Each structure stands twice: as C-alpha cells, then as structure tokens.
Amino acid sequence: MTPEDVWRKIVVKEQNYRHSKSLMQKHPSIEPRMRTILLDWLIEVSEEYTLHRQTFYLAQDYFDRFMLTQTNVDKNILQLIGITCLFIASKMEEAYPPKLAQMAYITAETYYEEEILQMELIILKALGWNLCPETAISCLKLYFQLASMNTNSDLLEPQFPQDVYVQMTRLLDLCILHINSLDFQYRVLAASVLSHFVEQETVEKVSGLSKDATQPCVNWMAPFVETVGLLGRAAVREFSSVKTEDKHNIQTHTDYMSMLVSVLRTFNLIICLKMSLFAT
Structure with a gap:
C-alpha cells in the first residue's frame, strides 16, 4: 500500500462519515464541557477494561455523529449514550469485548442492561449501521x-517505536476532548499531530496533505503541544494481560482535565494579546 492508496481510502471514508461541532447547536441543555467530561470518562473506562485505542476513538466518533443526528437530547442521558457507544465499539474492535453487565456496572449501576440495549438500537439506526470510519x-x-x-518492509508489521507513538497518542487524546477538534477532519488532526514528531516533508508524503492544508490545525494545536511538553514523556504502560507488542495500542488515561485547564488558559492569553494588539 502506497501513501496515495492510504490517502484515497481515507478521503472516500470521510465523505460517508461526517462530524461537526455544530452538534452543540442542536442540544441547548448540553455544554461543550459535558462532552469533554464524558469522553474523559470513556478513556478511563477503556483503560479499566484494557480496551484498544481504536475502540475509544470509534466510540468518540459514534457519539459525535449520533448527536449530530439528534435534537434536544437531555443531558441526563449523556452517560447512557456514551457507554452504549463504547459497548458498540468494543464489539466492533475487541476480540473479547466487555460483557453487557460490565458496561452497566461501570456506570455505578445508574443504567440497567436493558436500557443500554435499547439505546444501542437507537444509535445503530441513527448511524445507519455505518460503523467503520477511519478515526x-x-x-x-x-x-x-x-x-x-x-x-522492503511489510505494512502489516509494526515498524515504529512504541514510546514515540505513545507520546503522539497523548497529544491526540487531549485534542479530541476539545469540541473544536471537530472543526478538522480526522486525517488533518492526525497529520498535525505527526508534524510535531517528524519532518514536514514526511508528513506531506504519508498524508497527502500540504502544509497549507494542515497549518490551521497545527496553529490551533499549539497550546495542546505546549501543555503536553511540560509534563515530560509518557511511559508505555504495562498490562499483565496484554502482549508486549500490543501494549502501545491499549487506551490509557491521564489527568486530561487538568491539562485542558492549562490549554484554555493559553487560549485566553492568546485572545487577550490579540485584543490588545487590535486596541493599539
């Protein structure tokens, strides 16, 4: 598979799987912070059940796309929607997905198994059973x-260093929790993360995206990069039930909420600086 093949495959999928932060306009009682808190919790659940990163990102995609199809969703059922999205995603991605009872239990038994099954059907119908996006x-x-x-290497065999990949995923996790990440296509988000770890020429080659195409996202991402950088390197976690060659693929959680507070402070500082420039 060449970079061109990868690019074409992703572009075709993006045309069928639409996401947008305009979803918030459809739900007056729901604030962007509620989405952040929910996704942060789903990351915690994913680590608790040693689910793969792709499982969480599928759940995030299902949640955002589902909310885009609905109107006036009550904030009190966001957790039900979120855990159901993760339940669906785990059945799509995991060899041994958590059982329904485990999903109900992790909500502190706020929701019963039957409620998750009912919501599962609602979500699947709303998504048109389109469950295989490029995340x-x-x-x-x-x-x-x-x-x-x-x-001469095989694309199916991992070639990259696990520790560097884990640094990238922490940055991407932090970004995806912010509602404005939905301003960008997933491939642009991914390329923008990659640009902080490899040369720009390589980013353009493997993603099919020019610097001009990714620059707005790179600029938006700067406070996230700064915040992550202040924390030092993330360690590759050890899981007793996970093989060494797969441990970097397991979704892990850190104190993303505190990190986002730092990011928002930087955003506010940038806004203040811009306002002062215009005032002069």
Whole structure:
C-alpha cells in the first residue's frame, strides 16, 4: 500500500462519515464541557477494561455523529449514550469485548442492561449501521507506520517505536476532548499531530496533505503541544494481560482535565494579546 492508496481510502471514508461541532447547536441543555467530561470518562473506562485505542476513538466518533443526528437530547442521558457507544465499539474492535453487565456496572449501576440495549438500537439506526470510519487514531497509526517503514518492509508489521507513538497518542487524546477538534477532519488532526514528531516533508508524503492544508490545525494545536511538553514523556504502560507488542495500542488515561485547564488558559492569553494588539 502506497501513501496515495492510504490517502484515497481515507478521503472516500470521510465523505460517508461526517462530524461537526455544530452538534452543540442542536442540544441547548448540553455544554461543550459535558462532552469533554464524558469522553474523559470513556478513556478511563477503556483503560479499566484494557480496551484498544481504536475502540475509544470509534466510540468518540459514534457519539459525535449520533448527536449530530439528534435534537434536544437531555443531558441526563449523556452517560447512557456514551457507554452504549463504547459497548458498540468494543464489539466492533475487541476480540473479547466487555460483557453487557460490565458496561452497566461501570456506570455505578445508574443504567440497567436493558436500557443500554435499547439505546444501542437507537444509535445503530441513527448511524445507519455505518460503523467503520477511519478515526483520528487509525489515521495517525497509518501515517506513522508509513513514515517509519523501510523500503522492503511489510505494512502489516509494526515498524515504529512504541514510546514515540505513545507520546503522539497523548497529544491526540487531549485534542479530541476539545469540541473544536471537530472543526478538522480526522486525517488533518492526525497529520498535525505527526508534524510535531517528524519532518514536514514526511508528513506531506504519508498524508497527502500540504502544509497549507494542515497549518490551521497545527496553529490551533499549539497550546495542546505546549501543555503536553511540560509534563515530560509518557511511559508505555504495562498490562499483565496484554502482549508486549500490543501494549502501545491499549487506551490509557491521564489527568486530561487538568491539562485542558492549562490549554484554555493559553487560549485566553492568546485572545487577550490579540485584543490588545487590535486596541493599539
């Protein structure tokens, strides 16, 4: 598979799987912070059940696309929608997905198994059973794999260093929790993350995206990069039930909420600086 093949595959899928932050306009009682809190919790659940990163990102995609199809969703059922999205995603991605009872239990038994099953059907119908998007994490993994490959290497065999990949995923996790991440296509988000770890020429080659195409996202991402950088390197987590070659693919959680507070402070500082410039 060449970078051109990867690019065409992702572009075709993006045409069938639409996401937009305009979803918030359809739900007056729901604030962007509620989405952030929900997704942060789903990351925690994913780590608790040693689910793969792709499972969480599928759940995030299902949630955002589902909310785009609905109007006036009550904020009190966001957790039900979120855990159901993760339940569906785990059945799509995991060899041994958590059982329905485990999903109900992790909500502190706020929701019963039957309620999750009922919501599952509602979500599946709303999404038209379209459950196989290219997520931001799948794009990032493909790009990094292509960027790390030798001429004669097999695309199916991991070529990239796990520790570097984990640094990338922490940045992407932090970004995806912010509602404005939905301003960008997943492939642009992934390429923008990659641009902070490899040369721009390589990013353009593996993603099919020019610097002009990614620059708005790169600029938006700057405060996230700064915040992540202040925390030092993330370690590759050890999981007793996970093989060494797969441990970097397991979704892990850190204190993303505190990190986002730092990001928002930087955003506010930038806005204040811009206002002062205009005032002068």
